[in-house]
Amino acid sequence: MPAAPPAKGARKAPRFIAGPLWLTVPALVLLVAVVGYPLLIIVLRSFSEPAWGVQNYVWFFGTPVNLVVLQRTFEVSAWVTLACVISAYPYAYMMTVVGPAMRMLLILCVLVPFWVSGVVRTMAWVILLQDSGVINSLLKWAGLGTVRLIRTQLGVVIGMTQVLLPFMILPLYSVMRGIDLRLVQAARSLGARPSRAFLQVYLPLSLPGVYAGAIIVFILALGFYITPALLGGPRSVLLSTLMQNQVLSLLNWGRGGAMGVVLLVATFVLLALAAPLMRQRHKQGARR
Amino acid sequence: MPMQKHTRLILGLVCLLVAVWLVAPTLVVIPMSFNANKSLAFPPVGFSWQWYENFLTNPDWSSSFFNSLKVATLVAVLATVLGTLAAFGLDRMRSATASGILRMLLITPMVVPGVVLAIGIYAVYLDAHLVGTLGGFVLAHTILAIPFVIIAVSANLEVFDKRLETAAASCGAGRLTAFRTVTLPLILPGILSGLLFAFVTSFDEIIVALFISNPYLKTLPVQIFTSITRDADPTVAAVGTVLFLATSLVIAGGLLLGNRRRKS
Numbered sequence: 001m002p003a004a005p006p007a008k009g010a011r012k013a014p015r016f017i018a019g020p021l022w023l024t025v026p027a028l029v030l031l032v033a034v035v036g037y038p039l040l041i042i043v044l045r046s047f048s049e050p051a052w053g054v055q056n057y058v059w060f061f062g063t064p065v066n067l068v069v070l071q072r073t074f075e076v077s078a079w080v081t082l083a084c085v086i087s088a089y090p091y092a093y094m095m096t097v098v099g100p101a102m103r104m105l106l107i108l109c110v111l112v113p114f115w116v117s118g119v120v121r122t123m124a125w126v127i128l129l130q131d132s133g134v135i136n137s138l139l140k141w142a143g144l145g146t147v148r149l150i151r152t153q154l155g156v157v158i159g160m161t162q163v164l165l166p167f168m169i170l171p172l173y174s175v176m177r178g179i180d181l182r183l184v185q186a187a188r189s190l191g192a193r194p195s196r197a198f199l200q201v202y203l204p205l206s207l208p209g210v211y212a213g214a215i216i217v218f219i220l221a222l223g224f225y226i227t228p229a230l231l232g233g234p235r236s237v238l239l240s241t242l243m244q245n246q247v248l249s250l251l252n253w254g255r256g257g258a259m260g261v262v263l264l265v266a267t268f269v270l271l272a273l274a275a276p277l278m279r280q281r282h283k284q285g286a287r288r
Numbered sequence: 289m290p291m292q293k294h295t296r297l298i299l300g301l302v303c304l305l306v307a308v309w310l311v312a313p314t315l316v317v318i319p320m321s322f323n324a325n326k327s328l329a330f331p332p333v334g335f336s337w338q339w340y341e342n343f344l345t346n347p348d349w350s351s352s353f354f355n356s357l358k359v360a361t362l363v364a365v366l367a368t369v370l371g372t373l374a375a376f377g378l379d380r381m382r383s384a385t386a387s388g389i390l391r392m393l394l395i396t397p398m399v400v401p402g403v404v405l406a407i408g409i410y411a412v413y414l415d416a417h418l419v420g421t422l423g424g425f426v427l428a429h430t431i432l433a434i435p436f437v438i439i440a441v442s443a444n445l446e447v448f449d450k451r452l453e454t455a456a457a458s459c460g461a462g463r464l465t466a467f468r469t470v471t472l473p474l475i476l477p478g479i480l481s482g483l484l485f486a487f488v489t490s491f492d493e494i495i496v497a498l499f500i501s502n503p504y505l506k507t508l509p510v511q512i513f514t515s516i517t518r519d520a521d522p523t524v525a526a527v528g529t530v531l532f533l534a535t536s537l538v539i540a541g542g543l544l545l546g547n548r549r550r551k552s
Contacts (some may be wrong), residue, residue, distance in 0.1 A: 117492050
């Protein structure tokens with residue numbers, strides 16, 4: 001197989017160093033070996049261990065605990081996505097209207113979290129959220145009493161939102177940067193109140209960025225493992241933790257595999273549903 | 289867009305809050321690393337360098353640090369070579385459908401849920417005796433890093449003027465010479481940023497590493513994770529601070545170099 005394409009490519013495009021398809025073969029071989037084959041193993045084991053059949057899926061969807069965790073996983077992802085949209089929207093908008101120096105500073109704030117390793121950042125959230133942590137000290141100092149944050153779902157959402165926020169801000173900013181602000185001015189000069197000009201002109205134009213960021217955040221949140229494992233408690237277990245538990249602690253590859261397949265299918269269904277929204281974004285970009 | 293004064297004020301406050309939220313977890317690590325007590329309670333008490341000493345002298349920490357460095361360097365080189373080749377192939381493919389499908393396939397490691405992939409790789413590595421081996425780490429991290437290289441190099445190839453290669457060829461340069469003297473220097477920024485991304489991806493990767501580590505070979509993130517789950521050890525904060533400073537220096541250096549190059 002690797003022998004045939006270069007000859008064909010070399011004949012048709014003599015100026016290039018080799019056939020184009022041949023160049024992707026090394027990466028594709030690695031992809032099949034380290035991603036394709038392992039995922040296939042997961043799918044196979046979900047149907048074959050301990051015996052062939054769909055018993056693992058029957059077990060998964062027939063056990064109330066699993067369904068609670070599945071629902072919670074989607075719920076947490078939805079909350080995180082919503083929190084990201086709400087906090088990223090004004091921030092990204094601000095990035096488009098301030099001067100260059102201020103914009104540099106705002107971009108810096110988005111990128112700084114990437115400078116510290118992801119695990120260290122989650123540990124920082126442990127420091128901030130724990131019962132004797134920074135947030136609770138501040139609340140106590142302000143006379144508001146203390147809130148239990150660590151080992152709760154709220155703590156998980158707060159931590160995950162911070163980790164995922166840059167993935168929302170950056171696509172949103174790249175779309176907002178391309179919006180012609182004169183359109184909003186035109187709406188204003190035609191008598192629209194500021195709120196109406198925003199809702200009918202600016203918001204629709206910025207929606208492609210919201211969709212793109214939201215889908216990335218939601219998909220990444222579905223598979224999150226480290227943050228929920230460190231910030232969450234027994235009552236905020238997510239599907240990824242449950243799957244790890246099945247495989248590593250209970251050595252039940254069949255049930256763990258079935259959970260993995262559920263996560264995989266959910267991810268790819270979401271991606272497929274989001275594809276038309278992404279395409280719409282490209283079209284709008286072209287029209288501009 | 290003209291804004292009322294109070295709208296601007298509220299917007300500014302919200303942005304300030306979001307900025308603090310983004311940055312606070314990074315900065316809170318720094319004071320914790322000088323804690324005199326072995327605790328992660330805030331605020332830290334006293335001042336000491338002991339956690340930095342521990343990072344440098346405790347073999348658990350130093351060996352995992354060097355393991356990460358070794359793995360990330362190998363991954364950066366391998367992923368950059370494979371990713372750049374693939375980006376070229378995708379760019380020069382005549383069928384847009386084929387290149388679109390292949391590109392999507394090569395990017396999938398970015399969206400596959402981490403735990404699912406990690407457990408799959410763990411299953412395969414158990415059979416292939418690759419758990420806790422350098423080769424196993426490099427292979428797994430390379431496939432996770434390739435998408436970043438492809439994205440970075442493709443962005444450069446998109447704006448690269450292919451007629452330059454034709455010009456080089458018509459001046460008598462062979463294909464390899466043309467690539468080496470014309471194409472490569474022009475897409476070098478993309479390749480370098482791909483290299484950097486690949487290094488960071490591997491150095492920071494935790495989920496797959498958690499599964500394929502064993503007591504003989506573990507990377508720094510795994511050591512950090514086990515340390516956090518086991519006890520409240522401020523060494524983690526010291527490591528975080530060192531990494532933060534190192535990254536800041538690299539980025540500042542890169543910015544300075546870029547500025548000087550632009551000026552000359």
